[in-house]
Amino acid sequence: MATSVRAVFARGTNFRPLKRLFTTGIYSRATANFRLEPYELTHESIFTEEHAELRTSLNKLIEKEINPFVDEWENAKGFPAHELFKKLGSAGFFGVNKPTKYGGLGLDYSFSVAMAEELGSIKCGGVPMAIGVQADMATPALIRFGSEELKQQFLVPTIAGDYVACLGVSEPGAGSDVASIKTIAVKKGDDYVINGSKLWITSGLQADWICLLANTSEGPPHKNKSLICVPLNLPGVQRARKISKLGMHSSDTAELFFEDVQVPQSYRIGQEGMGFSYQMMQFVEERVFAGASVLLCMERLINDTATYCRERKAFGKSILDNQCVHFRLAELQTEVELLRSLIYRTTDLYMKGKDVNKLASMLKLKAGRLAREVPDSCLQFWGGMGFTSEVEVSRAYRDNRLLSIGGGADEVMLSIICKYMGTFPRDQTLF
Ligand SMILES: Cc1cc2nc3c(=O)[nH]c(=O)nc-3n(C[C@H](O)[C@H](O)[C@H](O)COP(=O)(O)OP(=O)(O)OC[C@H]3O[C@@H](n4cnc5c(N)ncnc54)[C@H](O)[C@@H]3O)c2cc1C
Numbered sequence: 001m002a003t004s005v006r007a008v009f010a011r012g013t014n015f016r017p018l019k020r021l022f023t024t025g026i027y028s029r030a031t032a033n034f035r036l037e038p039y040e041l042t043h044e045s046i047f048t049e050e051h052a053e054l055r056t057s058l059n060k061l062i063e064k065e066i067n068p069f070v071d072e073w074e075n076a077k078g079f080p081a082h083e084l085f086k087k088l089g090s091a092g093f094f095g096v097n098k099p100t101k102y103g104g105l106g107l108d109y110s111f112s113v114a115m116a117e118e119l120g121s122i123k124c125g126g127v128p129m130a131i132g133v134q135a136d137m138a139t140p141a142l143i144r145f146g147s148e149e150l151k152q153q154f155l156v157p158t159i160a161g162d163y164v165a166c167l168g169v170s171e172p173g174a175g176s177d178v179a180s181i182k183t184i185a186v187k188k189g190d191d192y193v194i195n196g197s198k199l200w201i202t203s204g205l206q207a208d209w210i211c212l213l214a215n216t217s218e219g220p221p222h223k224n225k226s227l228i229c230v231p232l233n234l235p236g237v238q239r240a241r242k243i244s245k246l247g248m249h250s251s252d253t254a255e256l257f258f259e260d261v262q263v264p265q266s267y268r269i270g271q272e273g274m275g276f277s278y279q280m281m282q283f284v285e286e287r288v289f290a291g292a293s294v295l296l297c298m299e300r301l302i303n304d305t306a307t308y309c310r311e312r313k314a315f316g317k318s319i320l321d322n323q324c325v326h327f328r329l330a331e332l333q334t335e336v337e338l339l340r341s342l343i344y345r346t347t348d349l350y351m352k353g354k355d356v357n358k359l360a361s362m363l364k365l366k367a368g369r370l371a372r373e374v375p376d377s378c379l380q381f382w383g384g385m386g387f388t389s390e391v392e393v394s395r396a397y398r399d400n401r402l403l404s405i406g407g408g409a410d411e412v413m414l415s416i417i418c419k420y421m422g423t424f425p426r427d428q429t430l431f
Contacts, residue, residue, distance in 0.1 A: 041114075046344050046351075051114040054107075058118045061091060070124045073250040073397070075240070079127055081164045081206040081252075085134060089161015094135050098143060102151055105161040109285075110137060113347045116289045119297025120153050123392055125399030126251030128293050133202045134158065137286045137407075138165040138211040141227050141278040145270030154209055154229045166207035168198040168230075168256065169279060175200070178213070179221035179266040179276065183258065185214040185228060187265065192216070192228060194236075194261040200406075204254025205239050207232055212258075213275050215266070225275035229267045237259035240307070247398030263380075280357075285405045287351070287360040291367035292343050294400060298336050298374040301328050301393055305378040308385075325381055332374050340364050365413040370402035375400055 041052045073079035090093060097112040098104025105111070111357040115135070119128040128213055142155050159162040174180045183196025194214060201210070209231050232239070240259040245253060270278060306329055309320035320326055346359040375397040379386035386393050404410045418424035 012211055014174075022063070040086070044344060046110045046348050049115060050107075050427050053109060053112055054111055055118040055169055058093060058115060059121055060315070061087065061093075062118070063120050063353075066122050066127060070127065073127065074124055075249075077244075078252045079183055079250045081130060081203055083129075084127075085161040085164055088131065089159060092132075094161055095136070095159035095360075098139075098155070104145065104262050109351050111291050112285075113288060116292035117295050119293045119298075124248075124250050125297070125402070125419065126248040126292075127244050129248060129402075130203050130251050130290045132286075132289050132293060133167055134165050136289045137282060138167040140285050141269050142211065142229065144281075145266075145274070145278060146229075147266065147267060150229055150269065157208075162264065163208040164203055164206050166201050166232075167201045167209050167282075168201055168204075168210040168212040170200045171197060172199045172255075176409055178279065179225075181213060181215065183212070183214045185216050187216075188262070190266075191262045191264055193232065194228070194258045194263065196217075196258050197240075198256045198258075202242065202251055204256050204374055205242055205252040210256070211269070213279055216272055216275070219273075222276045223273045225279075227269040227275040228263060228270050229269065230258075230261065230263055232256075234261050234263070246401060247395070248402055253400055261316070270318055281308070283408060284350070284357060284360045287364035287413075288343065288346055288356075290403060291339065291363040292405055294367055294371045294403060295336060295340055295343070297400070298371060299333070300373055301378045301396055302332050302336070303393065305329060305381050309381050313384075319381060328381075330379055332377060335370050339370055341365065342366065344411070354381075358417055361413040361416040362409065364403075364408065365417070368410055368413075371396075371400035371403045427428045 019190040040252055041047045041055065042049055065084065069079070085094070086121055092105050093115060094105030095102070095109050096115050097109050100106040107118065113136070113308045117207055118130065119131060123130050139155060139158060142150065148153065154163070154165075158165045169181070171181050171183060173182060181196075183194065183198065185194045186194035187193075192214075194212070195215065198204070198212070201207075204210070212228045212230045213225055214228055215224050216228075217224045229239075240255045240257055243253045243255065269275075274363070278313055292312075306320060306326075310318050312319045341357065342363045346356045349359065375393055379393045379397050382391060382393055385391060386395060408416075415424060
């Protein structure tokens with residue numbers, strides 16, 4: 001395992017036992033620092049002692065640099081991305097599975113999944129989402145298909161945490177239907193001139209560059225697009241607005257406009273016309289990352305709910321002692337374990353070079369639905385307390401709602417699965 005992560009963080013475990021904090025008055029509040037012990041991790045087929053070590057290092061950084069500030073960032077509707085990403089980048093977390101020649105740790109993809117899972121220790125959804133965009137969503141195509149010049153210019157500073165990256169696919173008129181985006185990049189001499197807009201862009205207000213999907217020619221919509229690295233400090237780029245949202249408050253979500261923005265054609269990633277295919281490939285990693293990153297959150301909610309319900313009494317007994325409560329929590333934990341198995345299996349097959357599009361769509365679908373079901377069920381058992389901003393379950397209830405929409409809605413996942421099952425109507429197009 002690369003030494004840079006080790007060098008930054010001292011060895012040793014950082015696991016704290018479940019602890020309860022009780023506030024004054026009638027409310028009691030439970031918090032848990034729930035996570036798997038390294039011993040259990042190494043029993044997973046895809047994980048080793050080194051994965052446990054990476055996760056322990058990341059957990060230490062989360063407990064020191066992120067969790068103490070999450071409430072403040074949620075209230076401020078944003079977090080200082082450059083400041084935090086420099087810390088994560090210096091520790092190696094933006095280059096876990098990236099080549100060492102670009103500053104990465106050179107580890108395999110399973111370490112990236114281990115990292116995604118550990119990000120679930122963060123007590124909100126917004127910060128892990130922005131970290132995921134930087135680590136695993138804006139750069140996979142650049143690494144595989146980008147020129148050396150492009151990697152030096154955009155990848156190296158992104159891995160180091162000097163640049164904040166974002167991904168620009170969705171537009172006001174095209175989200176699920178990626179093929180129908182309208183942003184165009186027209187050739188002018190050695191340059192592209194870009195016009196159009198992008199909507200819902202995570203970290204869009206703070207980002208230094210965007211991995212932008214644009215139409216670069218006429219022709220069939222799956223063969224006329226390219227991914228282009230676009231610096232966001234160029235004339236003609238307008239960061240129009242920060243979008244107010246139901247959840248994910250700590251993440252900035254922007255609408256961006258591009259008016260005659262000029263970049264060299266050499267900023268295009270790989271072959272012209274391959275952008276749609278490259279983006280579909282990027283989506284696979286995005287979906288695995290998104291699924292893995294909610295596992296610990298869901299387990300923490302189940303654990304915290306059990307703790308709270310054990311303390312809380314109604315009708316002369318602990319709420320947890322009602323069979324409908326402890327059985328429901330057991331059902332939810334079982335579902336989480338099933339999702340975990342699917343994520344690990346998909347990871348294993350992906351590393352073996354198999355087409356995991358179907359499995360990645362299945363896990364994203366399941367993760368999206370379960371990430372809604374767990375907070376909803378748990379919140380019920382917290383009663384009125386669950387409806388307040390005092391407890392994590394209400395934040396998760398809001399934040400996790402996004403997973404069934406972002407990165408491909410549940411219905412898009414179902415359509416992909418149907419395509420692989422041969423049940424998708426032949427006269428309809430999906431991609
Ligand atoms: C907080 C947040 C952050 C985001 N971050 C990014 C980002 O960083 N970069 C980026 O490019 N995008 C980002 N997105 C956009 C996100 O990926 C899209 O919202 C998503 O793909 C859905 O697109 P849409 O919102 O246009 O929904 P639409 O395409 O309008 O679809 C609306 C609904 O219609 C239904 N539907 C759509 N297609 C079908 C179908 N074929 N069959 C049946 N039902 C269907 C689904 O229920 C879907 O939810 C973000 C979104 C949010 C809310």
